[in-house]
Amino acid sequence: MLKQIYANVEWTVNDVMENSKQFGIQITKADAEKVLKIEEGRIIDAMVEAGWLIIEDALMERQR
Numbered sequence: 001m002l003k004q005i006y007a008n009v010e011w012t013v014n015d016v017m018e019n020s021k022q023f024g025i026q027i028t029k030a031d032a033e034k035v036l037k038i039e040e041g042r043i044i045d046a047m048v049e050a051g052w053l054i055i056e057d058a059l060m061e062r063q064r
Contacts, residue, residue, distance in 0.1 A: 009047055011036060
């Protein structure tokens, strides 16, 4: 049986480069990739934590 997956997020080098422009920061593709590699664990942890908060809120709403 195929397991359904919800709320999958991916970050790319281009995402980091575009975001850096908003802060007036010029970075190379290599620098953007380094940011993603170094911060990958923190990004995952933050996304998981945010997801659980939303799920918990939704469950609590159903109890009201």
